[in-house]
Amino acid sequence: MTSALILATSEHLTASSFDPTKNIGGMSPLKRQISTFRQAGIDRIAVAVGREADKIESHCSRLRVVFVRGGLREGLEYLKFKCTEAFVVPASFPFFTCATVKSMLGYQTAAVLPELRGMTGYPLLLSGKLFDAVSAYGGERGLIELLQPDGVQAFPVPVEDEGILMNAEIAEKNELETMAAAHSLHRLKPDLKISLSREHSFFGPGTLHLLYLTEEAESLMQASKLMGMSYSKARKLVARMESSLGYQILESHHGGRTGGYSTLTPQARVLMKKYKALQDEAQEKLEEIFRKHFSDDISAGE
Helix, strand or coil: CEEEEEECCHHHCCCCCCCCCCCECCECHHHHHHHHHHHCCCCEEEEEECCCHHHHHHHCCCCCCEEEECCHHHHHHHHCCCCCEEEEEECCCCCCCHHHHHHCCCCCCCEEEEEECCEECCCEEEEHHHHHHHHHHCCCCCCHHHHCCCCCCEEEEECCCHHHHCCCCCCCHHHHHHHHHHCHHHCCCCCCCCCEECCCEEECHHHHHHHHHHHHHCCHHHHHHHCCCCHHHHHHHHHHHHHHHCCCCEEEEECCCCCEEEEECHHHHHHHHHHHHHHHHHHHHHHHHHHHHHHHHHHHHC
């Protein structure tokens, strides 16, 4: 499984004045990166946050990401047993494309870098086997530079993507606006969000994400923290689900090292499986219908 780690901490940004939540061409760098990874099929996305944690969590609260307090080390530690590889990118490099992300997948190597005109850029794709070594390094010399001294062979993948080299911290405003207008997210595409409802909506992508994290952490409180959500709101969402469905979603257990933990009920796991299947099938059909009715628009945007 492939994940992504976006570094939005000051230690991984060269300009203290850079704000990854400020729009460039109608979209913030953080939201652009998250959307690009999602479009490429990367569902598990972690954002490492530092001093501006509250601001960033509020900005991205509806984007189904996990917030990790800390930097590169803490981010990789969180992902360590949850994926086999992870894209790593500073928040200041938001213009890499969906095609670049997809082109970097499938190589059986320790690290993969996108390359344009002999220059490597971001995002960097790291094998899970390197997480401990990279965490120990910490990133003081820069992410790409960490590969050379330790003899790690990074496989370069040639791409036609100027965005891998575009650092939004130091680029001119007109350069950034031009890059944003030409970015892959600017192209026309269908966008589908499915919710389950009775009298009111009670289950959708956000609640599915909450349940996944609760199952992993064995704690609704910890899951809500990772999402940047208040515990009271998480409890209300679960209560609404249970009321609408007529069965229990979470089971609480007492004892253990932390004094107690929570697990999903069998019915909850079946619900999640059905909803994910519905999502996948609907998305596949949607893309087919979109190509049927918008083929001229798709061609014009390429």
